Amino acid sequence: MISEKMKNIMKSGSAIRAMFEEGKRLADIYGKENVYDFSLGNPSVPAPQTVNFAIKEIVDSVDPLTLHGYMSNSGYVSTRKAVADNLNKRYGANFSADNIVMTVGAAGGLNVALKAIVNAGEEVVVIAPYFGEYNNYIANVDGKVTVVPPNPPTFQPDMGAFEKAINSNTRAVIINTPNNPTGVIYDENTLRKMSEILTKKSKEFSSVIYLISDEPYRELAYDNEKVPFIPDFYANTIIGYSYSKSLSLPGERIGYLAIPSEADGFEELVSACNVATRILGFVNAPSLQQLAVEKCVDEKTDVSAYDKNRQLLYSSLSEYGFECVRPQGAFYMFVKSPIEESEFVAKAKSYNILLVGGKSFACEGYVRIAYCVSYDMIKASLPSFKKLAEEIFGK
Ligand code: PLP
Numbered sequence: 001m002i003s004e005k006m007k008n009i010m011k012s013g014s015a016i017r018a019m020f021e022e023g024k025r026l027a028d029i030y031g032k033e034n035v036y037d038f039s040l041g042n043p044s045v046p047a048p049q050t051v052n053f054a055i056k057e058i059v060d061s062v063d064p065l066t067l068h069g070y071m072s073n074s075g076y077v078s079t080r081k082a083v084a085d086n087l088n089k090r091y092g093a094n095f096s097a098d099n100i101v102m103t104v105g106a107a108g109g110l111n112v113a114l115k116a117i118v119n120a121g122e123e124v125v126v127i128a129p130y131f132g133e134y135n136n137y138i139a140n141v142d143g144k145v146t147v148v149p150p151n152p153p154t155f156q157p158d159m160g161a162f163e164k165a166i167n168s169n170t171r172a173v174i175i176n177t178p179n180n181p182t183g184v185i186y187d188e189n190t191l192r193k194m195s196e197i198l199t200k201k202s203k204e205f206s207s208v209i210y211l212i213s214d215e216p217y218r219e220l221a222y223d224n225e226k227v228p229f230i231p232d233f234y235a236n237t238i239i240g241y242s243y244s245k246s247l248s249l250p251g252e253r254i255g256y257l258a259i260p261s262e263a264d265g266f267e268e269l270v271s272a273c274n275v276a277t278r279i280l281g282f283v284n285a286p287s288l289q290q291l292a293v294e295k296c297v298d299e300k301t302d303v304s305a306y307d308k309n310r311q312l313l314y315s316s317l318s319e320y321g322f323e324c325v326r327p328q329g330a331f332y333m334f335v336k337s338p339i340e341e342s343e344f345v346a347k348a349k350s351y352n353i354l355l356v357g358g359k360s361f362a363c364e365g366y367v368r369i370a371y372c373v374s375y376d377m378i379k380a381s382l383p384s385f386k387k388l389a390e391e392i393f394g395k
Contacts, residue, residue: 009136015360016040016132023354030352036381037354038369041180041331043248045302045372051247054295058288067287073274075102075256075285079294083256086297091229094261101257101273102285105250106216106242109257110137111280113212113238114172116272118143122171127157129334129363131180131214143171150363155182155325155334159193166197168205173198178217178227181361181368182334183310183327185221188228195234208236208264216242216255217330219300222307225328235262238269243293245331248301254289306331309371309378316382320389331372334358337365338392347391351384 002010016039023037058067074080077097084095103109118124120142126134128150138145148165151158157175166173175194177186195211202209213230218241221227230237242255257273259266277284310327317324323336337344341357341364348355348367358366371378 005139009139012135014132016356019354019356022349026349026352026354033380035352035354036373036377036384038371038373038381039354039356041245041370041372042250043245043301043331043372044374045248045305047248048296048299048301050299051249051292051296054292055288058291058295062291067291069287071284071287073277073284074100074270076287076290076294079290080256082294082297083258087258091232093229093231095258098270099259099261101259101270101277102290103240103242103255103257103277104253104282104285105244105255106214106240107133107137108253108277108280108282108285109240109242109255110134110174110212110214111140112273112276112282113210113240113257114138114141114143115276115280116269117210117238118171121169123167123169125162125165125170125173126362127162127173127175129155129179129181129358129361129366130174131176132360132362134174144169146170147362152336153323153325155179155184156187156190157194159190159197162194163197163201166201166209168207170201170205170207170209172210172212174212174214175230176214176217178220178327178329179332180217180330181332181356181358181363181366182325183330183332184325185225185227185328188226191228191230192233195230198234198236202236210263211237212240213237214240216245219246220303220306220331221329222303222310223328227329231258231260231262235260236264238263243289246301247293247296247299249289249293252286252289252292254285254293256285305375306372308375309373312375312378312382313369313371317385320386321393322385322389331370333369333371334363334366335369337367341365341367344392348388351388353381353384353388 019039080097080100118141127148239258244250355367
């Protein structure tokens with residue numbers, strides 16, 4: 001007999017995973033090359049060669065009792081120092097190893113951060129559209145999800161609505177920029193304003209409101225767009241970073257939390273994150289992967305491959321009559337559904353195009369296209385998108 005809480009979580013399911021499974025089923029029927037699966041954010045650019053070289057070298061050179069042994073919950077000091085130096089170099093931060101906790105990807109990091117700060121019943125504000133798993137992570141700590149409604153067509157968060165969402169029961173805000181599912185990068189003005197509101201509200205309620213910045217897509221920005229570094233504006237920031245997309249290592253489960261020393265209750269907060277890492281059962285981030293990212297901390301994925309996909313897909317879909325905010329980062333496009341969302345998802349599927357409805361991101365009336373696929377697949381899918389448009393717009 002499973003718990004009531006799990007029953008609810010399982011009932012809501014994951015539309016993304018369900019569509020991915022559907023893609024595999026259709027590929028068996030029609031052939032892989034005839035199914036255009038845009039459902040999952042699995043990188044299509046392989047990890048840089050240097051990552052594989054680093055892993056081989058580590059396996060051959062590091063003492064196995066160290067490499068495969070337990071370690072401190074926050075991870076190797078040398079890895080944390082390499083991460084801190086990288087952030088200092090790029091953003092003029094003033095981090096040391098003490099500001100970094102290595103995590104089991106962004107998902108692990110977010111769960112650790114929430115576990116460390118949220119009391120049961122406290123509110124965590126999220127901004128729609130958002131990664132649906134946040135609902136589960138917040139439920140894990142018995143927190144309450146407060147949703148700021150979406151602000152189309154730009155999807156820059158509306159600061160009036162944001163301010164209204166903050167109250168004396170707010171413990172944290174989660175933001176994600178570059179954003180999954182819109183590909184929008186929140187601009188500096190918006191983030192400065194958001195920080196001002198949080199500072200004002202913290203004073204008004206005599207509380208500490210943490211801003212958790214979920215950043216798995218930080219390195220995926222196009223057209224020289226800058227992704228603002230949130231601690232520049234707000235000290236009570238917890239950065240949740242991941243190498244899942246930036247080094248194409250989603251199955252290896254490696255990332256980190258970065259917490260500025262100026263954050264309220266800094267030392268206790270970092271200690272709580274270490275304990276949360278342990279008691280959530282992660283114990284520590286994977287040893288081999290920590291040492292690998294330490295060696296490859298300055299490596300970059302080939303963003304130009306995603307950019308090529310973005311440009312072809314965006315220009316083609318616009319030409320066919322679809323409306324979409326031009327993505328600035330990540331590898332997603334959020335297209336306005338010209339008809340009722342579930343009908344559009346079903347119609348697209350009848351052309352073997354697999355998309356995820358905006359409902360999964362708390363933003364009905366849209367579909368997400370994950371364009372982290374091969375360029376050839378994008379090219380091959382275009383005639384089907386065109387036919388879909390012709391059917392819907394009657395051209
Ligand atoms: N946050 C967002 C916005 C994501 O899109 C994802 C994965 O797709 C995650 C977190 C989880 O990332 P990770 O694989 O690093 O746990």
